[in-house]
Amino acid sequence: LGLMALVAVFWGGARGLDSWQASRSAAAVREHSQRVDITLYTTSTCPYCAKAIAWLNQHEVRWRECNVETDAACQKTYVEQGAPGVPLVRAGELWHLGFHAPWLAEALAAQDKGDPPQSLKPSRESSPRP
Numbered sequence: 594l595g596l597m598a599l600v601a602v603f604w605g606g607a608r609g610l611d612s613w614q615a616s617r618s619a620a621a622v623r624e625h626s627q628r629v630d631i632t633l634y635t636t637s638t639c640p641y642c643a644k645a646i647a648w649l650n651q652h653e654v655r656w657r658e659c660n661v662e663t664d665a666a667c668q669k670t671y672v673e674q675g676a677p678g679v680p681l682v683r684a685g686e687l688w689h690l691g692f693h694a695p696w697l698a699e700a701l702a703a704q705d706k707g708d709p710p711q712s713l714k715p716s717r718e719s720s721p722r723p
Contacts, residue, residue, distance in 0.1 A: 618694040619652040625701035631656040633692070634671050634681035637663070642680045645692035 622631075633649070635642035635658055649656050659667035661679065671681060674688060682689045682697060685704040689696055
């Protein structure tokens with residue numbers, strides 16, 4: 594019984610920490626998206642794109658969707674990036690394959706303040722290219 598209580602406390606604490614981090618990320622993304630552009634490259638059938646769109650809308654973030662199936666200009670840019678899938682996120686001048694709110698918050702904040710740290714700059718290791 595004591596072990597079950599201990600597990601419940603740790604599980605509840607982890608859930609609380611996740612919720613707190615998510616709300617911090619959302620606030621940072623919402624704030625910085627007013628000054629740094631966010632573009633989400635999507636397809637019509639991508640479930641991860643739908644989740645990213647729902648998250649951005651739920652948190653009232655300023656962003657733009659670029660559907661690579663229906664918009665030739667979006668498809669051209671997407672192909673030039675060489676990403677193996679969607680969603681592909683462009684935050685200012687930085688690119689990220691997949692939607693990850695903490696990365697987006699860090700990328701927007703860094704660009705809003707000036708030069709992003711080396712860990713966020715495109716490199717062979719961090720490129721969306723396979």
